[in-house]
Amino acid sequence: MKILLITQFFDPEPTLKGMAFARELTRRGHDVQVLTGFPNYPSGRLYPGWRQRPFARESVDGITVTRVPLYPSHDDSAARRALNYASFVASASLAALLVDRPDVAYVYNPTAGIAAWALKHLRGVPFVLDVQDLWPETVTSSGMMRNRVLVRVLGAMTARVTAAAEHVVTLSPGMTRVVAERSRRPEAVSTIPNWAHEPSPAEPAAPAPLAPGAPAGRAGRAGRAGRFVATFAGNVGPAQGVDTLLDAAALLSDTPDVTIRVVGDGLDADRLRRRAQVERLSNVEFTDRVSVEEAARMQQSSDALIVHLTDDPLYRVTVPSKTQACLRAGRPVVMAVHGDAAELVRRAGAGPVVPPSDPARLAGALRDLARLDPDERELLGAAGRRFYDAELSLRRGVDRFESILERAACARPRLDALKRTADLVAAAVGLAVSAPVLAVVSAAVAVDLGRPVLFRQERLGRDGRIFRLVKFRSMSDERGADGELLPDERRITRLGAFLRVSSLDEVPSLVNVLRGDMSLVGPRPTLPRYSGWFTDVERHRFRARPGASGLAQVSGRHTSSWDERLAYDVHYVRHPSLRAELSIVARTISTVLRRSDAVAVDAVSRAHLDHERAAPPPQSS
Template identity: 50%
Template sequence: MRILLITQWFEPEPTLKGLMFAKELQRLGHEVEVLTGFPNYPGGKLYSGYRMRPFQHEVLEGVPVLRVPLYPSHDQSGVRRALNYGSFAVSAAVAGLLLRRPDVAYVYHPPATVGLPALVLNALKGVPFVYDIQDLWPDTLAATGMLEQQAILNAVGGWMDRVYRRAAGIAVLSPGFKERLIGRGVPERKITVIPNWTPENEIVLPEPDADRARELGFEGRFNVVFAGTMGKAQALDTVLDAADQLRGDPHPRFVMIGGGVEVDRLQASARARGLSNVDFLPRRPPSQIGEILALADALLVHLKDDPLFEITIPSKTQAYMLAGKPILMGVRGDAARLVEEAGAGLTFAPQDAEALARAVRELAALPPERLADLGEAGQRYYHQHLSLREGVRRFAEVLERASVGGTAYLPFKRLLDVTLSLAALTVLGVPLLGLAMVIRSRLGSPVMFRQQRPGRHGQPFTIYKFRSMTDERGPDGVLLPDARRLTPFGQFLRSSSLDELPGLINILRGEMSIVGPRPLAMEYLRYYTEEQMLRHAVRPGITGLAQISGRNYLPFSRRLELDVEYVRTLSLWTDLKILLRTVGVVFSKQDVSRGESVAIVDDIGLGRGLHENFFKE
């Protein structure tokens, strides 16, 4: 499988889904190429050894990388940040079209603008993509205060919804992210939870060094280490408040190591309060943090008490687990559940200094062997569920599924759909209006049948068809069986496929194609196997391989098999053969059933008489 990684940040910049990710995909036998920008993160300055140019090809440890120009910036200016994100998106969109077509693209988010090159590749070269979400935009932008203008937040939300609709698959790092996306209308089957791993090659814990421990003040204390960014989201005043409550305890000590906008203020506050049990160490690169983790007795994770963070698993959690030290987790929701499931430490309510102080005292009172058990449990859980190899293996499966149905023919297929449907509506516009009037007089109003159906990647849409049944009811006011309401005129509409003609509107809207698997009822989705779900890898069609192979008399399981076969063999030649055979089937009225079987099998009757074993033929 040929995979294109689209990410604004890549080595030598600090990034999680970077070179390790690419090399592990290569180890699994895949061909990988990277599309990224010139390195400037996090300082906003171009790295030494690089100069901005239109394109730069390089190979990093066997991984081919194409770098494209961008506006280097990463400060507090919203305008400059937007230029940074936007310039990469435009450059990558252009460069992606010049690359050899991949089977599938992997897209790392944030920023949201990285969706642009993915959408361009999808529209112009038919490349399916998997969207890996690390931050929920616009939720994160609002929660962190990066953006406050509601109009802009709404625009970002609309953009994200468009990206989600077009993505063949979506990866999220926690169950809470998945639930949030489902609430926004993203089909559940499109979303896969794959927790982040940590840069395993950088977490190296040296043997304990008594002299070094004494030098850094670790000797004779119970050292709780916070390592990482100290910003507003971390709400680390809680740590200072807890330290204040622990003044009388001789052993607990907080060690704060890292950088961030809050470091200076926190240091000044600790000095002003005379907190001798809080020490700040200068920021270190990840490759040198192992020494501090090795000396720690417990490792602290903390975020402010915000609903958004209940669905977040801070990246340092995995590093702490791999380090094999007990964890103090001050984050609600998914992160707390992870630590509890692993048996790797204690959880406490965020921004609750008393709860943190109590948890520190509880850990400090445990014997060394019990602390070691907690650390080993976390380490074991990491290797079983969160490791690089496990995560990349699952990503490879998602990418493999997403690649099915992707072909360079798709953009041309879409062009044909638009051209032919426009021509058909132009020629048939007046006759269709006349037919609509006849339908209203003979079958009633409304003339159109509308129903939610799953489109490409399972995304719901409203299908349009001419109605073919009356609204006749019995004495009790209940609709009569479908066979009673299907009049000879309605049967003629179905056998001639005239009832399908309003589907041309769905084609123009990009929801359907002329040829493709028929869109069935939404409630059927829960019955599909993974193999059968592949029928949704392409746009559904008005006609398809199943429709020319037996129509209503074809066993349902066989219809699904033919739909998957169509997706796997998609080509212009396949579509032309299906269209030619469709003409013959329609004019011969071949394999069109009447009566109760129509209520169960025909598309209009879906969902009104489905028995339990219908999908078990």
């Protein structure tokens, strides 16, 4: 595949989905190019040796990197931060029209999504969106943006980009649930946790974990023998709530061998240093921001690692990237975050989980770990490393991304747009031309079955979205002595059987086509209760709008088994073409006129998917 990575942050800036991601995709045989800005994160100043130009292109390890100008800023000014993002969006949107056309694009966070949106609509390139933060909650929760109009604009932009993405990936199950509910696209949202920084073959090999108490280099701990050092590494801002760590240190003053080390900088760093000095917290050490490699060394030299965020509902559905770094370091982890991040540490068995903003519980957890035998702490750390390698590593993450990108590359946005136009015209004309027939059938159904004459039922649409399918009634509501509806073959009337065999019962579903719930051609819409019974391969059928007719219907109509029908659906979705669409339309007309394979009720058509597949529902990865 030809893959374009669109990301505002890229090497030499510290970022997870940067050069390591691009190199791994290239190693797997893909042609990768990158669209990014000039490096300025996190300082907000252009890196030394760099000069902004309108359109700069370089080749790194066979990867074409195109850089576009932006306004460098990452301070606490909302206006300047907004200008930073907006300038990249404007430059990248223009550059996206000039780069070599890819098969599929990957977009890091919705802030870069406008460029992908332009690429899709102007060049027909599908894209996969990687959601790292919930927008606009992220900027409102941090206090970066308070203007209600701007917040609404940001929310609308995010929703538009999310809706346009062929697939959406989030970093946690909680975030996946939120995005799926907002977009109403449960089948189009997946969870792929972030990975930690893993040195590439071109970088120096990562050091083996240092034994607790061993020196850690110039940025390591001071080296007082017998100390238990717990390290917090990363941004030091309001969201991290590092005050809680200092409160815990005060409670640990009676345990002098326990030291809390804070590595990094941020908006709160200077204030916290002053507070530690004023309160004479001798068991707290501060180290300025260091390189990713040096941070890894310091983590590996620690006795335990701390992850802490304030107790904000937003943080319950996110996983701070330092979680993966801590697990990979092979040291016990004290997780002071609610939600998905805590669940990862529990699953890994890598250390204690305590409530955020609770210094007493944090101090107790550190005291308990300090009292453990070193070999027991090593077991906790080893469990975390094993979990990281199996579930969270770069290799595992790229496996999942590669599969999603390959599926997305099969999409044909221009064909979809053409189909939608044809659907609108055909449905409108069809309803107008068939109006007299609809009136006659409505009257006949009213006499035969009473009112209402239309049958409405929830069905699964594109990306798993639920809609209400409209058809003519063909069965009565007759019930048995137990109050349950009688079997279909006893409730269908002679008129109903005729409507089904002639397909007249489905003419009202042209209304669903007009609404965009359905297309004229596509997989048959299924019942919502079937959603847990599709295999991972069969779920590909949800990438297309369901159809009034489809490949499965013209290849067996009512007499095919479920396995056959779903296989036809998947084949249709994986091989989109205008020729295939026109062929299905022609075969549909021929099948209906000849009434081939048409039955009103039979054993196959009455079998429900959840009844036919008696085994437990397959688990999706």
